[in-house]
């Protein structure tokens with residue numbers, strides 16, 4: 048069982064945004080509680096290549112200085128990070144120099160047309176490999192557009208907003224359902240002329256000012272512990288410093304509908320980002336159907352529903368989640384195939400899965416992370432439920448988002 052208190056490390060999305068937005072504001076910045084994951088270090092490498100001075104004051108405290116962006120001397124390597132590639136595209140499309148963005152094998156298979164299309168409408172000149180990385184931007188003057196995104200994606204939204212803050216006239220962006228809004232919050236804090244009305248955002252060309260930030264804990268990292276606490280009998284844990292931005296916590300509202308016993312103990316705000324402590328107790332969960340508006344707000348947590356559903360009473364159905372197939376791996380197929388190996392009966396559907404409850408995890412076998420950090424950690428939690436131990440291939444990919452995962456699990460395992 049799991050018992051005790053842990054503190055969740057820094058949010059990856061917000062840490063990356065703090066670095067990326069520093070490229071659009073001249074002056075000095077400090078980021079406290081920076082996320083030391085590989086994705087964030089990839090983004091740090093990219094901004095350094097663009098002439099941003101960086102200095103680590105302590106392990107998670109960075110000082111940055113932007114004296115004006117410089118044409119990169121090297122190709123900009125985003126490695127595994129979709130956030131880095133898609134958001135930096137918005138920045139680079141509007142610069143007065145050329146740049147090339149590349150990624151690893153997984154990132155090179157992820158769709159970039161979703162950002163190239165709106166950026167081209169804004170006047171960007173971009174050469175891609177048929178809508179995939181590498182992406183070459185020929186810096187251009189941009190102009191505002193009115194864009195209705197076919198997907199609810201914070202990465203697409205952020206690319207358009209970061210181009211929009213550099214573009215002539217107004218840029219108006221809307222999406223079917225509201226995705227995470229960290230970029231809007233940070234742009235506003237840095238003085239952008241930005242106006243948000245539900246899922247429509249208007250932004251005008253603005254001069255941004257540096258703004259120091261202390262990053263809250265990552266809700267998506269906390270989610271593994273929330274799920275584990277709910278399904279491992281007799282568990283009772285407190286998870287501190289969890290980012291609670293409502294555009295990220297769809298998982299909590301869904302869990303409430305599954306009868307999960309979770310309490311928010313403390314609620315504060317930091318740089319416009321809510322955070323707090325969560326108390327999670329082992330719970331008798333009820334299976335439900337998850338679909339529609341909540342999907343973008345729970346997107347990175349959805350593979351965990353396969354486990355929760357297998358433990359709940361009755362059937363759990365995930366719908367409207369075909370976006371999961373475009374992540375670091377095809378997360379629908381990955382989680383369904385791997386937990387089948389652990390003895391779970393689960394049916395893959397085009398946009399989700401169907402899993403019957405009250406099943407037992409047998410284990411005693413090797414499963415694959417598909418080199419996807421969230422699948423790896425999800426399988427680790429599944430392993431804690433298995434009768435026989437399991438091994439997880441390519442488990443070290445957890446460093447992409449959450450290098451502290453094992454230490455924290457060990458801290459509360461009794």
Ligand code: S3P
Nearest residue numbers: 060130200201202203226346347
């Ligand atoms: C992210 C947005 C989400 C999420 C990803 C990080 C971000 O992607 O899955 O892990 O930092 O903006 P989409 O916005 O493309 O769904």
